């Protein structure tokens with residue numbers, strides 16, 4: 001007879017060269033909560049629960065996948081973001097904690113406003129537009145992505161989380177041909193921002209599985225999306241409207257300067273919980 005604790009031990013032994021002990025523990029808990037009707041807190045009381053052959057097989061399949069560096073969120077097809085479960089697959093970025101910080105900042109700054117018109121550029125799983133639509137009072141939220149698969153994944157998430165979002169499948173670099181007179185109160189984006197040079201410092205699980213189009217930009221034009229999206233915002237934000245970006249932590253000063261040059265005011269560089277430059281908030285001039 002095999003019990004849950006045996007599998008926890010097996011995971012700790014087999015994955016120790018890839019992850020540290022705490023990471024393995026939290027991956028194991030994600031699997032347990034996915035496979036059984038248990039939550040993280042009730043696991044300690046259920047360590048001696050018997051594991052059926054079917055579940056034992058699933059544990060072993062997952063272990064093999066993890067050994068190939070496949071992220072647990074892609075294996076289980078789900079990720080937590082701001083208290084909701086998002087379906088994810090290899091066409092969309094796994095939502096990050098830094099992005100939760102961005103969304104949290106926007107919600108805190110705008111929670112007393114009603115009927116805001118918001119546009120998010122680079123939908124991915126839909127984590128930003130769906131959470132903003134859910135938490136901002138009667139906001140009208142639109143999101144744009146070049147990837148059809150990402151748009152389809154995010155549409156599914158919006159339906160399941162039961163939140164209205166409008167989707168546009170388009171290339172933001174062509175925005176002048178797509179948008180006419182629309183005006184927004186908030187423009188937000190977490191665009192691709194990693195340069196090819198940074199690849200050497202990245203984990204295999206990101207490089208081998210997450211979509212290139214969501215992550216990388218050309219070495220020669222690292223700020224292209226910030227340049228284009230702030231031009232879009234200069235045209236389509238209402239006076240005094242808000243522009244929010246998640247940014248490459250190594251390009252904080254350059255990104256801030258670029259946005260100032262575009263004519264925005266009150267350009268603020270904000271650090272994430274690890275102290276890295278991660279968010280820019282700016283205002284359109286009145």
Ligand SMILES: C[S@@+](CC[C@H](N)C(=O)[O-])C[C@H]1O[C@@H](n2cnc3c(N)ncnc32)[C@H](O)[C@@H]1O
Pocket residue numbers: 092093094095096099121122123124125126127128144145146147150170171172173190191192193213214215
């Ligand atoms: C860093 S990911 C962010 C995804 C999601 N917002 C999040 O925070 O998890 C960037 C997204 O931008 C999309 N993207 C890349 N190039 C684009 C383009 N030219 N126009 C519109 N979207 C683009 C990618 O498909 C990807 O979904």
